[in-house]
Amino acid sequence: MKKINLYLLEYALGYIVRYRAKNIFIGVVLTLLIAVLASFFFVQNSLQYELASTLDAQPQIIVTNQKAGRDTTVDEKMIEKLLTIKGVGDVTSRVWGYYEFKHMNAKFVIVGIDTFENQYNTTLADIANNGELNASSMLIGEGVQKILNKSYYRDYFNFMTPDLHVQKIYIAGVFKAATTLESNNMIVMSKDTARKIFGYTSSEATDLAVSVTNPDELSAILVKIQNLFPTFHVITRKDFKIALQNQFDKTSSIFLTLFIITLFTFFMIVYDKSSGLSSEEKKEIAILKAIGWKIEDVLKARLYEGLIISLVAYLSGIILALFFVYVLNAPVIKNIFIDYNDMTNDFVLPFVVDYETLFLLFLLSLPVYMFATVIPSWRVATLDADEVMR
Amino acid sequence: MIQLKHVSKVYDNNIVALENIDLEVKEGELVILKGVSGSGKSTILSLIAGVLKPTSGDVLVDKKHIAKLPDHFSSQYRRDNIGFIFQKYNLIPTLSVWENIMLPLVPLNLDEKELQEKLMHVMNMFTIVHKKEVLVKKLSGGEQQRTAIARANVNNPKIILADEPTANLDQKLSCEFIQILKKLKSLHKTIIVATHDPLFFDLDFVDKVIEMHNGKLQRQSVVCS
Ligand SMILES: Nc1ncnc2c1ncn2[C@@H]1O[C@H](COP(=O)(O)OP(=O)(O)OP(=O)(O)O)[C@@H](O)[C@H]1O
Numbered sequence: 163m164k165k166i167n168l169y170l171l172e173y174a175l176g177y178i179v180r181y182r183a184k185n186i187f188i189g190v191v192l193t194l195l196i197a198v199l200a201s202f203f204f205v206q207n208s209l210q211y212e213l214a215s216t217l218d219a220q221p222q223i224i225v226t227n228q229k230a231g232r233d234t235t236v237d238e239k240m241i242e243k244l245l246t247i248k249g250v251g252d253v254t255s256r257v258w259g260y261y262e263f264k265h266m267n268a269k270f271v272i273v274g275i276d277t278f279e280n281q282y283n284t285t286l287a288d289i290a291n292n293g294e295l296n297a298s299s300m301l302i303g304e305g306v307q308k309i310l311n312k313s314y315y316r317d318y319f320n321f322m323t324p325d326l327h328v329q330k331i332y333i334a335g336v337f338k339a340a341t342t343l344e345s346n347n348m349i350v351m352s353k354d355t356a357r358k359i360f361g362y363t364s365s366e367a368t369d370l371a372v373s374v375t376n377p378d379e380l381s382a383i384l385v386k387i388q389n390l391f392p393t394f395h396v397i398t399r400k401d402f403k404i405a406l407q408n409q410f411d412k413t414s415s416i417f418l419t420l421f422i423i424t425l426f427t428f429f430m431i432v433y434d435k436s437s438g439l440s441s442e443e444k445k446e447i448a449i450l451k452a453i454g455w456k457i458e459d460v461l462k463a464r465l466y467e468g469l470i471i472s473l474v475a476y477l478s479g480i481i482l483a484l485f486f487v488y489v490l491n492a493p494v495i496k497n498i499f500i501d502y503n504d505m506t507n508d509f510v511l512p513f514v515v516d517y518e519t520l521f522l523l524f525l526l527s528l529p530v531y532m533f534a535t536v537i538p539s540w541r542v543a544t545l546d547a548d549e550v551m552r
Numbered sequence: 553m554i555q556l557k558h559v560s561k562v563y564d565n566n567i568v569a570l571e572n573i574d575l576e577v578k579e580g581e582l583v584i585l586k587g588v589s590g591s592g593k594s595t596i597l598s599l600i601a602g603v604l605k606p607t608s609g610d611v612l613v614d615k616k617h618i619a620k621l622p623d624h625f626s627s628q629y630r631r632d633n634i635g636f637i638f639q640k641y642n643l644i645p646t647l648s649v650w651e652n653i654m655l656p657l658v659p660l661n662l663d664e665k666e667l668q669e670k671l672m673h674v675m676n677m678f679t680i681v682h683k684k685e686v687l688v689k690k691l692s693g694g695e696q697q698r699t700a701i702a703r704a705n706v707n708n709p710k711i712i713l714a715d716e717p718t719a720n721l722d723q724k725l726s727c728e729f730i731q732i733l734k735k736l737k738s739l740h741k742t743i744i745v746a747t748h749d750p751l752f753f754d755l756d757f758v759d760k761v762i763e764m765h766n767g768k769l770q771r772q773s774v775v776c777s
């Protein structure tokens with residue numbers, strides 16, 4: 163093959179400009195389509211990444227107590243009993259729960275820690291290493307700080323206990339969390355302070371975090387715990403992962419349907435626009451053939467044209483989507499995922515760009531457009547030039 | 553050089569445009585095809601250019617069977633041999649003069665220098681170079697025609713086909729075209745002009761005048777010079 167034919171490329175560019183009304187329309191539709199699809203993909207990727215890192219912050223095994231088939235609190239005395247099981251490495255009680263800031267329309271997670279204990283998660287380990295928490299102080303995530311500041315809570319917050327007492331807790335500092343989710347919804351205080359806010363007694367805990375010395379024995383240990391304590395509900399990190407993944411797959415399949423519908427709609431719009439080649443365009447093709455262009459030359463020109471339009475549309479679509487998702491934080495689209503997956507809202511998406519996604523989008527958008535433009539031209543190009551020119 | 557043997561053309565709507573035509577044009581000849589509107593002049597030119605296929609019979613150019621060429625090769629054949637000056641010029645109105653003239657060369661991917669030389673050559677020859685940047689739709693009739701002629705010559709074809717070249721021109725411009733024709737003839741091009749303009753009928757440099765009627769050849773008169 164010879165080097166790329168710049169004259170043909172120039173002709174294709176000129177063609178776009180000469181028939182600009184139509185091409186701008188198609189370009190804009192294509193850009194918007196790619197922007198919408200890319201936004202969905204970006205949000206999905208970000209959330210998935212976020213969930214994966216959140217899961218990594220979970221203990222290997224969580225034991226909850228159940229009453230009437232519902233989760234209830236567990237007594238710290240159970241720690242001793244669990245530690246007697248062979249293969250169990252460490253058992254920590256966890257005091258945590260949700261607290262709704264109704265007037266701010268936000269729901270935060272309060273986590274109680276004792277700094278002398280082994281922490282099951284890196285963010286908490288960092289906090290514990292950095293010092294003490296007293297009975298009336300808390301540390302908050304950077305995201306939480308932003309939200310509290312909006313309501314002018316800069317130094318303290320008044321929590322309401324279940325028996326309607328006010329607990330004034332001072333903001334002792336802001337921590338940097340390992341995940342955006344933690345940064346945006348986590349408040350850390352001492353276990354005793356958290357107990358007060360939740361209305362727990364001094365030996366009550368939300369659940370127990372269990373680690374095993376040898377991960378291979380995990381399932382055997384699960385069985386042992388279950389046999390010894392039939393009212394306990396045992397969840398592993400893996401169970402968590404599967405449950406979350408299922409949720410995500412459901413959302414993704416809804417999204418996939420949407421995706422196909424959008425793609426199809428676009429195909430119809432473009433096909434409609436370009437199969438209705440104007441008589442001028444038809445005539446131009448006939449003239450080119452009559453002066454010695456081959457069908458392949460005509461199609462090559464259209465291919466260049468399609469390539470230019472779809473490349474420009476692709477790039478501007480991606481840029482639009484990046485702006486929408488990571489600067490505007492994906493309003494509307496994010497909510498589709500979050501509502502569905504029951505996650506807290508005010509939440510900044512972590513920047514995750516997956517090249518496979520970009521490539522997939524490219525592959526999906528390009529041929530659709532090419533198909534829709536090249537085929538009608540091909541039909542005209544194979545006609546007798548003589549007939550079209552008359 | 554050009555031979556039509558028992559050529560008939562019936563269009564899809566059953567109109568018989570040509571009926572059993574036999575015609576020969578030798579290299580370097582200038583032939584005038586005359587006849588009233590609808591007699592089949594344009595159809596003959598289209599057949600020779602290979603943009604149309606005969607219903608029966610054979611079209612030979614340089615002993616090649618034009619009628620049987622598949623699409624791909626008939627384009628190649630036109631590119632190499634034919635300069636077509638169409639009845640309505642068939643320029644692309646939204647392109648400039650030089651862009652129109654350059655079109656036949658676009659698929660060849662020549663280098664810049666060679667391309668520019670060819671363009672300048674024909675634009676000078678047909679005195680349109682002063683309008684080279686102007687959009688074709690803004691040209692006068694005569695300028696459009698000269699652009700069309702320049703485009704037909706840019707690939708230096710052996711055969712020039714001109715369909716009603718003076719139909720849209722006034723007296724003065726028509727005479728100018730005659731001069732152009734003379735120039736092309738002196739370059740040893742084989743030329744066929746389809747026209748019913750009497751201006752062409754007794755030119756001293758015309759080799760043959762062929763009259764058509766209802767898709768048939770009436771008579772061939774040889775002009776003696
Ligand atoms: N594409 C076509 N489909 C159907 N009929 C056609 C087509 N082209 C030409 N004809 C018919 O074929 C006959 C010959 O047409 P042609 O254009 O060859 O005549 P012409 O001598 O060039 O006429 P004019 O002087 O008007 O240009 C006419 O009756 C015309 O109506």
Ligand SMILES: [Mg+2]
Pocket residue numbers: 593594595639715716
């Ligand atoms: Mg005609």
